[in-house]
Amino acid sequence: xxxxxFTMVVAIFAMASANGQEKKNGLDTIDIQMPRFCCESxxxxxxxxxxxxxxxxxxxxxxxxxxxxxxxxxxxxxxxKIEMALSEVGVETPDFKANPKAIEKLPSCCRATAKxxxxxxxxx
Numbered sequence: 001x002x003x004x005x006f007t008m009v010v011a012i013f014a015m016a017s018a019n020g021q022e023k024k025n026g027l028d029t030i031d032i033q034m035p036r037f038c039c040e041s042x043x044x045x046x047x048x049x050x051x052x053x054x055x056x057x058x059x060x061x062x063x064x065x066x067x068x069x070x071x072x073x074x075x076x077x078x079x080x081k082i083e084m085a086l087s088e089v090g091v092e093t094p095d096f097k098a099n100p101k102a103i104e105k106l107p108s109c110c111r112a113t114a115k116x117x118x119x120x121x122x123x124x
Contacts, residue, residue, distance in 0.1 A: 027057055028074045032083055036092045037066040038113035042106070049089045053082060090114055 034046075043061045046068060050059045055076030060069045070082055083093040090102035092114065103114045112118065 026073070026075075027071050029069065029071045030079050030082070031067050031069050032079070032086065032093050033067045034086070034091055034093060035066065036098070036114050036116070037063070038107075038110040039063070042091065042110050045089050045106070046086065046091060049085055049091075050082070053077065053085045056082065 034042075040063055043063060046061050047059070050056050050068070050070065055073045056070060057073060058071040062069065068086075072078075072082065080095065083096050086093050087096035088099050088102060090098045090106045090110070092098040098114050103111055106114055
């Protein structure tokens, strides 16, 4: 029974690491994929969103990798809330589709990408 419990604990920690989630100084770090990230035009939108999200301590938008690395206080927020906030400004995440009204406010090339159309920006 102890072996099974130990194996399950190891598996849980391995899964947390595989999902890009780490803990340090009481804060969690996660990487959130943004599959329909278009170009640097979306970076200020993402930065503005996360700067005002409760519990988010720091973040870094990785434009080439199409993900954002977020450091947050798990007592104040969680990954789902952060992903939901991003979706509300037009950014698709693994668990949330982008808000259609927010997509319409994105720059034109980003709007096309968010809708799944071919982007017209020169960054591709």
